[in-house]
Amino acid sequence: MKQVFFDGKGKLHLKDVPSPAMQPGHVLVQNSSSLISTGTEAMALSGGGSLLGTALKRPDLVQRALKIVAGQGVRSAATIVRDMSQTWYPLGYSSAGHVISVGEGVRGFDVGDKVACAGAGYANHAELVSIPTNLLAKVPQGVSMRDACFTTVGAIAIQGVRRADLTFGEIVVVMGTGLIGLLTAQILRSSGCKVICVDLYEERLRFANELGFVNVLQMSKDNVVRSVMDLTDGAGADAVIVCASTESSQPVNDAFEMCRERGRVVVVGAVGLDLKREEYYRKEIDLRISRSYGPGRYDTEYEEKGIKYPLGYVRWTETGNLSEFLHLLESGAVRVQSLISSEHSVDQASVAYDEATGGNPEIIGVLLRYPDTYVNNEDSRVWRLPDRKKPFKQQVKLILVGPGHFARAVHFNNLKKLSSKVFVKGVVAATGSSARQSAEKLGADLASTDMSSLLKTESIDAVMITTRHNMHSKQCVEAVLAGKHVFVEKPLGLNKDECYAVLEAVEKSQVLCSVGFNRRFSSYAIDLRSSIANINSPKQIVYRVNAGGLPDSHWLLDSEIGGGRLVGEGCHFFDFMSWILDSEPVTLVAQSLSNSLDDFSILLKYADGSVGSLIYTGLGNDQLSKEYIELFAGGGVGVIDDYRSLELYNLPGNSRKSTVAHKGHLELLDNFLCAVKGEQKLGVNALDGLRATLCAEAALESISTGKSVQIPFV
Structure with missing residues (x-):
């Protein structure tokens, strides 16, 4: 299917990509029309969306880049920046x-059903889109698709009006009569408010006149503040809704002067907020920010999982605002036909964007239209490279599922380094753009949004799964039952049942399943394990992880998707300690810091009498190394500092260090490929994945009960 994109430099692209696969809780919609935002999207294409420019304004991004340089080297950092x-x-x-x-x-x-679709990343300029139900609204009979494609922008305008908390008959200034401003003015009128329209451009105000608004003021000609005072008998407006888009703070400060005492100023547009306190304070003005389409926006529980808010607590959500705007279109209270400046087929997207971003004040709404003949089937979910390559006999034919940030930063490079052993046949991703881009970067023949399609239609040996944690077990089982060897990133499953499902499938199909426990393949870890190999007495290991905090919205912290940090990341360290001690964990006791599962300490007892301590915290600072391991055995000590150095005290072997971390990702993947070819024994298997998840589950139980818990590893 055809879809419109921009790259990190702000350049427009029209690409043919696989169509989206069906997902639970989603609806597949064949687009008829879509609206180009002359504000948000124009900014992205005019350079405001440049990733480099954004990074320079974001010190946290600069710091993250410096950490990549420190951890992986300048070349890796440069590759990641170029990739972005x-x-x-x-x-x-x-x-x-x-x-x-x-x-x-x-x-x-x-x-x-005819539907209006909302949401960046969902309601794309594409022939086919996959939309969560809370970002959909049914289009009433009599409302055309051309009109309905304005619905998301209409919901933004409605939310701005709701934030003003208006009553019938109040006087409202709409500052900025672009698309959102003109919709806002019509919504206000339909609510019984008296409207004054203000803009810099005469052309924009002409649109307001044509829609029936009499009180229009041009900022470059009129003394707007005085005129508003005259129109309100010297009292000032009850509210000002700022729909302008500018870095200047003048619109908001002018709004304070236009307002009556204890009036409301609502900021809808992207404007400066360097506020002049005197007028703001003197009039005791209520300044409010309007966020996007309404309550529910940016809440993954609401938008992605479809969780509804109780009506008694949240009367109007973004879904309600979408539906209400469609009712306004149906009744004729809001008209958008005169706001359509031009309409182009999706094939002419570059022409459409030239118009939308040209700065012409007479351009208000630019539409893209789509053919109604698009056929969605299994074949449409697969994109094929025009010049298909042929693998060598000795290469493992592999498909990669889930080319996210980690896979692109780590596995892509390793797959290229091991190209003599592996041929990446295809890439599967949640979106067609990610699938095709990744396939092109890896030189793969195929890109798809549907793993089942590639498993059924293409001859492959192995599947590499790097999706989010909640998908690991299900995708492993499907691939294994299709007779494919599997490399899956950690964790194997979010709970023991998911892990057992994989083990049963592996046993049934007699294929290999490796889990992404790379740290045991670090050269530093291997050397430390060798140095204690002849010590038969119990040992003690302390593993400290200075993990840093994550925002509450991060998917890893979602128990249903990421499993939380103890399950999603803790599994790494449980596996490492069992492997390096060469002993099975028997019992553990765990404590967390208050109610935070970002911070926990776990004490494990092993079958040979050894003891392991895991300290995991998000309270630290990244100036200190992330991972620090101390192992005490037989009168000696071994220390690994962030997989950049190994120090041995009274243990055989050599201490050494490097400037770049060596965590064993490449060696783990190499081991898997060699095992598939029958050249090596698999270094990590599904049983290892089960053990780590059982430890994590036991730790959660111990934190909950405050008691020591046995680890039921079988």
């Missing part, structure tokens, strides 16, 4: 079309 600048990012967030398929668990939508 060349990556395609989807454009669009307001479209309308017909439902062609309904996912599992969806209620209230049927095939054939």
Whole structure:
């Protein structure tokens, strides 16, 4: 299917990519029309969306880049930056079309329904889009798709009006009569408010006149503040809704002067907020920010999982605002036909964007239209490289599933380094753009949004799974039962049942399954294990992880998706300690810091009498190394500092260090490929994955009960 993107440099692209696969809780929509935002999208393409420019304004991004340089070297950091600048990012967030398929668990939508779609990353400028149900609204009969594609922008305008908390008959100034401003003015009028329109450009105010607004003021000609005072008998407006887009703070400060005492100023547009306190304070003005489409926006529980807010607590959500705007279109209270400046086929996207970003004040709404003949089937979910390569006999034919940030930063480079042993046949991703871009970077023949399609239609030997944690077990089982060897990133599963499901499938199909416990393949770890190999007495290991904090919204902290840090990351360290001690964990006791599972300490007892201590914290600072290991055995000590150095005290072997961390990712992948070819024994298997998850589950139980817990490893 065709889809519009921009890259990290702000350049526009129209690409043919695989169509989205069906997901639970989602609806597949064949777009008819989509609206180009002359604000948000124009900024991205004019350089405001440049990743380099953004990074220079974000010290945290600069610090992250410096950490990559320190951990992986300048070359790796440069590769990551180049990858970001060349990556395609989807454009669009307001479209309308017909439902062609309904996912599992969806209620209230049927095939054939006309719907308006919302959300950046969902309601893309593409022939086919996959939309969560809370970002959809049914289009009433009599409302055209051309009109309905304005719905998301209309919801933004509605939310701004709601934030003003208006009553019938109040006087409201709309500052900025671009698309959102003109919609806002019409919504206010339909609510019984008296509207004054203000803009810099005469052309924009002419649109307001044509829509029936009499009180229009041009900032470059009129004394706007005085005129507003005259129109309100010297009292000032009850509210000002700022829909302008500028880095200047003047619109907000002018709004304070236009307002009456204890009036409201609502900021909808992206404007400067360097506020002049005197007028703001003197009038005791209520300044409010309006966030996007309404309550629910940016809440993954609401948008992605479909969780509804109780009506008694949240009367109007973003979904409600979408539906209400469509009702305003149906009743004729809001008209958008005169706001359509031009319409182009998706094939002419570059022409459309030239118009939208040209700075012409007469351009308000630019639409893209899509053919109604698109066929969605299994074949449409696979993109094929025009010049297909042939693998060598000795190469393992592999598909990669889930080319996320980690896979691109680590596995892509390693797959290229091991190209004599592996041929990347295809790439599967949640989005067609990610699948195709990744396939091109890896030289793969195929890109798809549906793993099942590639498993059924292509001859492959192995599958590499690097998706989010909640998908690991299910995808492993599917690949294994299809007779493919599997390399899966940690954890194997979020709980023991998911792990046992994989083990049963592996046993049934008699294939290999390796788990991404790379640290045991670090040369420093191997040397330390060798240095204690002849010590038969119990040992003690302390593993300290200075992990740093994560935002509450991070997917890893979601128990249903990432499993939390103890399950999602702790498994690494449980595996490492069992491996280096060469003994099975028997019992453990764990404590967490208050209610935080970002911070925990765990004491494990092993079958040979050894003891392991895991200290994991998000309270630290990244100026200190992330991982620090001390192992005490037989009168000697071994210390690994962040996999950059090994110090041995009274143990055989040599101490050494390097400037770049060596965590064993390449060696782990190499071992898997050699094992598939029958040249080596598999170094990590599904049983190792089960053991680590059982330790994590036992730790969670111990934290909950405050008691020591036996680890039921079988």
